[in-house]
Amino acid sequence: MPGDHVFISYITEDSDAIDELQGALEAADFIVWRDKDKLWPGDDWQVKIREAIRSGSFVFLACFSSNLAKRQKSYQFEELTLAAEEYRQRPPGASWLMTARLDECEIPSIDLGMGRTLDRTIHRADLFGKGKLAQSGRLIVAIQRAIGNTPAAPPPSVVQTTSEARRADSDVVDRVRQLLRAPNLVMDYDDYLADLRRPILAGLQDRDRFPLYLPSVSRIDPDFARAWIRRIGQYDDLLAPMLVPMKLIAMYGSQDHEQELTRTLQTLANESMQREGLSVLTSAHEYPSLLLTYAAALGALAKRNYSMLRAATADALVNNPSGYGRQVPFVLTSGSQSIVGIDQWLGLGTLLSYNDEGKSVSDEEMNDLLTARGGRRYTPISDHLFSVLAPVFSDQFSGESEYAAAFDRVEVLLDAISEDARDQGDEPYYGYHGGYGRYTWRHRYEKSAPEMQLKAEVEDQGSGWTPLLGGLFSGDPARASKAFDEVHAIAASVRRSR
Template sequence: MTNNEGQHVFISYVREDKECVDRLCEMLKAAQIPFWRDLKNLEPGDDWKIKIKEAIRNNSLVFLACFSDNSRNRPRNNMNEELHLAVEEFRRMPPGETWIIPIRFDDGSVPDWGIGANRSLNDINRVDLFGDSYPEQAVALTNKINRLMGANENAATTLAFVEESRSQERPELLRRLTKEMIVNPAKQIELDDLIAGEVRSALETLNDDPRYGSQVRSGTNEDQIRNFVQLASETWEAVRPFCYSLAIAARWGTADSLSPWTAGIKNIVSAASKHHDGYESINNVRHIAAVAVIAVAALASTAYSRWDNFKTLLAGPRVPENYHVGSTIGVLDATGYWKPFDTSASLPSIFSRAETSGDDPVELFNQYNNRQLGKLHTPIPDWLHSVMKPIFEWTEEEHTQNYHLSELMLGVVGQDVSTQDALNRGHNAQYARSNWFGRSTWALRHASQSPVDQLRSKLEREGASGALLQAGLFGGDLPRALSAIDKYNEDYREYARRISW
């Protein structure tokens, strides 16, 4: 990792912060950064003061001073002595040298500790290892230490760091890393390896046949309901970090740089749609992952008018078709909003409400049975609309508007993909249907003009020079695009009419 043998990071803290420091050490280990810590490096019989002085003065390239209410509430502690030694060393260094880095474990202040030249610890840029910013700050800290130690960052180190991160931190961490690396061509190989590793992790869950085994349908009716909802939730969590990265890539990536996300979508959709032994009702839960990655790619591409990326990620990729050996099918034709629970009338609504409200699935089921609660018109799109909000961080109005537009694009492009698949197989394209009818069918049913009609009018005005066709969607052919829209519009209106009954 470094060319300077024996160099290390010194960690100064009070014992009450042991848990936070344990986590910090796990992070440094994952990043392959050597560190010195009293519990790790002091042996029985050692003179701790001498050993700590040696550790600070000999080859300690970075001094991490960790603060929290625990340290602030103990004015007399061994950490103060370590800080005195660190400040003495710091004063011998040339101006501008980075050596002491304050770490905060909470939102309290950094002590106004003088470090010379009319400066204090407060004047040094700190790192906050707490709250929602933890992943971002952790990456910044390890990158800074790597640079100070003359290390070459590599994919193995970054991947190890991601794998060691806590599950709730992985999505934000993947987002941060993707945002930093996708604009840097020198990081392309490292980023490709990082995303490939994340996809492998997701596929481990989706290809875990015992997880989707018959035990899900065992036990009482209440047990089975909880099992199904839990399984669907775990399936979503398996692809959530990939989705946070995908949202960045779909906005900022290019056709040349999107290959790891395109491959990820193909692999995830393929894992969901391929034949698995066992109950179809359980196996289909895998489509939760498939519709999630497709919905995220569509929303990011549509919101920022990246029609080139929409085509690369969604209109072009194909996966093996189950019932025709050697043939393929478009990813938008291989899955859809109703695939995850297509054999159940109530489970989609129970899952959607349980995940977005936190209510107990069994209680929701009982309310449905007692007619105290009605079924949702579009449960999976409603769930996606909710869980995708933190990924994009728009206002409620912006999010809903962008989401509905992305649904329409999925619908009409999905219709085109389905039509082309039918034609390629020599089937009657009249029976080709889009799999993507979302919440806009009921949320916008009272609009003065159908959103599908608005999209058609826009395409007619722009003609062949419009952005959608120039990006290669609908094969760049205006009549083909209008045909797909008209066919989708027929089903869209029928779906909206049924809802309004």
């Protein structure tokens, strides 16, 4: 969890309690900032805290006790004023600002805008009394979730199918293992994948279940938003039985298994690319294929099985959505941003994030988000995918931080594959490209963004870089390096705009 900081705002009378709190946070691998005058010699502490808040890897924890009421003035109020100013500019529900009580005291009623106040709106932990230990644990979990390493609650259907696959009497893992190990069972493997995708394809083609036209809809309102969120949940439920097999095939598959994996993703991707209908619904219809692509990509990454990553991405071609020219990879035409658009439906995506986090939102707050009056999440679909797939990959990564880093790496690779595909062929591709997911906001202030770390690997290892050996970028290190440069140029532009 390197780079994840917690700034503790407090008064000196509470130093003993803060020492104890700092120990608990550092034991959870957070870097704790306190005593601002000692943190950044020669730097403006206000600028540094503002930068940290905007980076997404920071929590401002304001700690209070009855000692504050005895003071006429305190530097803590200056710190809280800065935090309040930044909070007013963040999306409703932003969770980087938290409070803790060290005894039975009142929290100052500081105005946070939009009717929100520090004492009534913000997550609070009571670090005293009999519940102190439990409250400390909940506070650490809340901080982890705010920083972005901890996924939100995954869909129950995904949790259930993943749990069932782990049971001793489940044949899911054994069946896939048997099919992948035996060279003489390739036909059985092909039939297995066909049987897996058939009900999913039929479900996606069911226009009663997933209509692409809604003649009565004249605007996107709270009722439509709730129906849209249910729709994404129905997609998750439909795909849930396929996530574990897709992961295992991508992890352990060999050359004999590439073609049918490509065909499976290609078949579902072509169904996803519907251009007739209400645009907000046709865009949402791309989500199921994107979920499967992420599942395969994470599986391939977990075992460095990059030939299967190529089969699931660069080889999974769909018709050019512009209606002419060459076929292109699905990951070029779609991505986590295409589901909600660059801007037009981010309000829907933000409400999906709130739903994942269990936050209740009033119709008035929904309308603010849907009409661009309220702040929006930067990457809501990417965040949702991160949460959906977390239980599927809980055995492949040692903890939430490692999973988050792997997810970032996968998203960078998907964007690089997309950029590389855009550069190929005689006819230029002018359509939508790239997903530009969580890695854009998570690494805004780091010296080396993940896409540049991958480029450095290419330059260091050349044609021996493992993804090139798997056939990505046609094995050409120059193409890979150029693709990462293009990803970085766009990601840097995205980061500057936030």
